[in-house]
Amino acid sequence: MSVPKLEQLSQSVVQGPSLAAGAIPTRDWMDIPVKFTPGSYAYVAKKDKVEYLNSQSGLSFPNAREWSPEDDDWKLPEGWKEIILKGLQERLGKFRSLKIFMDCCVRCGACADKCHFFLGTGDPKNMPVLRAELLRSVYRNDFTLGGKILGKMVGAREMTVSVLKEWFMYSYQCTECRRCSVFCPYGIDTAEITMMLRELLHLVGIGINWILEPVSNSNRTGNHMGLQPHTFKDNVEFLVEDVESLTGVKPNISFNRKGAEILFITPSADVFAEPGLYTAMGYLLLFEAIGLDYTWSTYASEGGNFGLFTNNEAMKKLNAKMYAEAERLGVKYILGGECGHMWRVVHQYMDTMNGPADFLEKPVSPITGTVFENAASSKMVHISEFTADLIKHGKLKFDKSRNSHIKATFHDSCNPARAMGLIDEPRYVLDHVVDWVEMPENTIREQTFCCGSGTGLNTDEIMELRMRAGLPRANAVKYVHEKHGVNMLSCVCAIDRATLTSLNDYWTPEVGVCGVTELVANAIVQEDETRGELEEGLRTMVF
């Protein structure tokens, strides 16, 4: 799908038929059917990927088939409606959050203009409250007394194919960023609603390829990118060479090494493409500078977990590799790289799903001796925590001027900020390595705006949607670019590194994107280094 020109889209977001910009819809939302046109939906999962996943123990991804959302007939399985309603009933019994969020909403509307999808598209059904009503209306109809008796009058409606289509449309226009849940007086979390909608859709074979292909890759090869062990190793070795030619120091690396003290896991995107590659180079340089005894794993070569965007079974299955590999290699604990949704899984789900990790030890920094009490049970430490601690203890020598070509700002990724509370660690690190400024206060920390392409929506066929959804973030970037001359948007998320690059290229092409560890490595002064003037840090081209 081609993306509209900047001028066009700039006008359209403000003047188009947008409820966010003041246009008032004339029809009740229940009377507005969804229409799938190219660009309005992400491509559906390929048949062979669904079949493969369905064949894996513990997973269920039925109804593999060729189909298109643009067709009238979605080739739903026999009795699809009962499957959905039974699935909903089962989930109401399994998740208190779902029950409470179905029952408690008072439709006060506080969440409405907090959603980046709503602000960018102006589509009423992208207000978090309405996204939940899409499901709540069916819940009322089949699970509440009032709905059963009074029906549409009290906002109940029957489960139909067009409702199902609506679910598909809008559960894939939510990135589970949880910004709305910060503002909701009852903490209603649309991420929970979207997760349930997506789980229900998978029961009848509705899912997108940009999520299910990485899930199947990760299951088979260990990472989303589908890098086989030798390729993964090659990729990291290329980065080692790059680091050596830039700095004269050759980082020591190992793969699947038993007896290493620490297992390091980061999203595979970091060893796959720019600008994540520079963050990965940053890890190599940082670990070399402190002489860390660590290993990479090719089997658990993925920090991210697209299973989170499908159902909790797939999330558990993919995540289980981390502990399994840590146990097999006999490491003491796990160190995790920069990633957003990975840390949602690691912080809020991993120990519950796949713990207890009693074969590991309470994490202790081998360099500073700091005990990471906050990870005492899960035994997994975030790289920003680890680095901040190193800096605090004076274990890293920096030359901040090596980042003088950069004026940075920092993007809080949704999950570290709102599902973990990892907010000030990366800021502490930035303070020591680069000159940086904050974006406006309603767009940072717990109020941060999503890149617009999280939860597996970073696929090109929905680029216009992504540019719209990313507008609130891009707008804040533009503000600090114009006011403070910011030319680099730093973050601690691999998806961000990819998606914010597209976003900035579109809205603010003068601003690049980097990981925090890239900036750390830029500024690190190492013994025995022979680096010259690197005008662009690790990005400098050396011949």
Add this chain to the structure above:
Amino acid sequence: MKYAFSFLAVIALILIAWLGSQIPGMPYLFGIALPYLAMMIFLGGFVYRVVQWGKSPVPFSIQTTCGQGKSLDFIKHDRLEAPDTTAEVVARMFLEIVTFRSLFRNTKSELHDGPKITYESSKWLWLFAIIFHYSFLMVVIRHMRLFLDPAPFWIAWLEFGDGLFQVGAPTWYMTDIGLLAGCVLLFSRRLITRHVRFISLVNDYFPLVLIFAIAATGILMRYFLRTEIDIVNIKQLAVGLVTFSPVIGTEIGAIFYIHLFLVCVLLAYFPFSKLMHFAGVFMSPTRNMKNNTRAARHMNPWNPKIIPHSYGGYEDEFREFMVESGIPVEKELPPKKDEEKDEE
């Protein structure tokens, strides 16, 4: 017209009570039977709903952190926004419930040409909600005077505080005005704010109109139709109701039965409606959980047994490549078998 329907419904209820209570013998229905029935539905329904919620487990710790979590000792922990201990959770919940803290954060976003998005603090909803809920609470507490004999001294204190401005005779209570105003403000907001109007259901308008009518009939009785009612008889009935020995003395007045009937409707409606947010706010997992999930394991009672695609299976598929590129393996390649395995 969803709001118009709400008015019609409430008017119908008023007529039922007004006309119904005039029929001889019916005061017993409106004054005794219905209040008991409504109270039973309210208590039973309320408990049922909460138990139903409680029956579903909280499989994952899904707290929404709204500030810095507990981490290294030199990183300042935001104890209220990312609580780590039970005491901190209690403090967070207390402020949430008592001060509507999340609503207080509310902002209003606006899209301008450019495009440029601006955010400004918007506390109207918070203010309206505070006025409405606190007035309602105070009115309910003041009504305890009717049910308790003798009325406890602290109710008199509250009444004194509530009537501090000493306007009119009998003194107007601030919270009477507050409750009416709260209903009107919240209702108007629903009509005027475009996106709120778009999402509002009958379920949203009806309780506001109902509560407005309850407050209005109450005010009429207290300030304007005092002669129509017999407060002594009302007190006798109220005390009788709570001591399970209700008597209806001489005629009490239709306005009282209207007021009481509307309250009964509200009580009976409560457990089946969004009004249950009153209980739900205490149980919302994003707010009432600790952000200590890496330090202490949270248990999922239905944790499914799912094992990962095994390392053994992985190595079997890629062993050759691994050996070739020098990655350590658990099982070496078979010595003289160079038959190629074709993996898909």
